[in-house]
Amino acid sequence: MDQVGLNHVGKKKPTNFTMDHFIFLLLLTLFLITSQFILNRRVKKNQPPGPTGFPIIGNLHQLGPKPHCALSSLAQTYGQIMSLRLGSVTVAVASSPAVAQEILQKNDQTFANRPIPESVAAQPNVGDTLAWAPADSRWRNRRRVCTTQIFTAQRLDLLQHLRHRKVQELVQHLRKQAWNGKGVAIGDLAFATMLNLVSNTVFSEDLVDPEFESAGEFKELVWRIMEDAGRVNLSDYFPLLKPFDLQGVKRHVAVSYVRLHDIFDRIIRKRVAEREGPRVAKGDFLDVLLDQCEPGQPSDFTVQSIKPLILVTPFPFYH
Numbered sequence: 501m502d503q504v505g506l507n508h509v510g511k512k513k514p515t516n517f518t519m520d521h522f523i524f525l526l527l528l529t530l531f532l533i534t535s536q537f538i539l540n541r542r543v544k545k546n547q548p549p550g551p552t553g554f555p556i557i558g559n560l561h562q563l564g565p566k567p568h569c570a571l572s573s574l575a576q577t578y579g580q581i582m583s584l585r586l587g588s589v590t591v592a593v594a595s596s597p598a599v600a601q602e603i604l605q606k607n608d609q610t611f612a613n614r615p616i617p618e619s620v621a622a623q624p625n626v627g628d629t630l631a632w633a634p635a636d637s638r639w640r641n642r643r644r645v646c647t648t649q650i651f652t653a654q655r656l657d658l659l660q661h662l663r664h665r666k667v668q669e670l671v672q673h674l675r676k677q678a679w680n681g682k683g684v685a686i687g688d689l690a691f692a693t694m695l696n697l698v699s700n701t702v703f704s705e706d707l708v709d710p711e712f713e714s715a716g717e718f719k720e721l722v723w724r725i726m727e728d729a730g731r732v733n734l735s736d737y738f739p740l741l742k743p744f745d746l747q748g749v750k751r752h753v754a755v756s757y758v759r760l761h762d763i764f765d766r767i768i769r770k771r772v773a774e775r776e777g778p779r780v781a782k783g784d785f786l787d788v789l790l791d792q793c794e795p796g797q798p799s800d801f802t803v804q805s806i807k808p809l810i811l812v813t814p815f816p817f818y819h
Contacts, residue, residue: 548592550574550583558585560737571595587737589615609635618735618742619728622750623757628805641800642809649788658783662700666693673712688712691719702785702810703767721756728753757811764807772803785810 551574553559562584564570574582575595582593594600603611612635616626626632630646633639649655670693677684692708692715699707708715733749735742745751771786781787789809792801 547583547590548581549578550585551578553585556587558587558737560586587734588739589737615736617729618733618745618750619725619731619753622754623808623811624761625805625808628808629811630809638800645788645792645801646809650785655783655785655788656701659701662704663697666696666700669693669696669710673710688715688719691715700784703771704782704784704786705767707763721759724756725753760811761807764810768803768807 551559551562554561562570562574563586571593572595574584575593580594580596580599582595584591584593594603614632616632620626620632623629627634630639630643633642670689673689674684689712692712695715695718696706696708699705707718728749731747731749733747735745735747735749768786768790771790774780775790789801789806790803793803793806
């Protein structure tokens with residue numbers, strides 16, 4: 501009897517779904533549908549034509565597994581520029597070169613700012629990037645420095661010998677493996693070589709060892725960022741869900757961003773220490789960026805703010 505009583509007391513009584521719960525969910529659903537309907541009527545006047553969506557999800561169901569094909573088909577009905585509602589977010593879709601030119605060239609300042617996906621917002625100091633920072637005076641100054649002092653034909657020609665050296669190292673490694681009768685993974689070697697090409701242009705330093713054995717970690721970091729950037733994330737379409745990160749996209753990709761920033765931290769600290777002694781200019785991107793951090797230079801550059809700039813701009817292999 502005592503045992504039965506203990507078992508009865510120890511078990512948690514299941515919570516029943518009551519009528520109060522049902523009424524609450526019903527009222528919440530009606531509130532969301534009504535709010536969305538009112539919002540649509542309020543903003544529809546200034547929007548391009550587009551298909552009518554369902555409550556809450558909008559036109560998400562019309563994109564299907566091949567969104568580019570679905571958008572092309574919708575453009576045949578609604579024209580070269582149309583509006584869609586993806587969840588709680590209203591977007592305009594340009595479907596012709598003429599309209600794209602009107603937006604990206606003639607009215608680029610108006611459309612420069614855009615929402616930041618959660619997979620991108622996971623990186624530290626996202627506001628210091630060129631791709632996602634607001635198009636204000638600070639952004640324009642940073643862009644001007646990069647355009648005139650970093651991404652120029654003269655700068656690339658100055659570092660051409662580094663790229664030649666990396667290609668020669670790849671050829672030597674292939675010959676060595678062939679002499680030893682070992683197979684090679686061409687994709688991994690190509691990735692590692694490209695990574696070292698870019699890192700030498702930026703840092704004058706290899707990120708992958710001469711035997712290409714450490715390329716796996718970097719490839720995993722890069723692929724994680726690429727995959728999460730291309731993943732459909734509910735938080736991007738329903739901003740109210742952002743704090744919850746229901747799919748875990750932001751938590752998952754943040755690990756890669758933090759790891760890359762740690763690597764950049766080590767390289768930058770090393771270069772800053774070297775610059776405190778007799779100055780030996782290497783002429784790479786990092787030297788140019790650190791020059792902008794010197795006293796008397798524009799305050800738009802700091803040692804911390806150049807890391808996102810290095811991550812997003814000179815590393816196109818994961819975009």
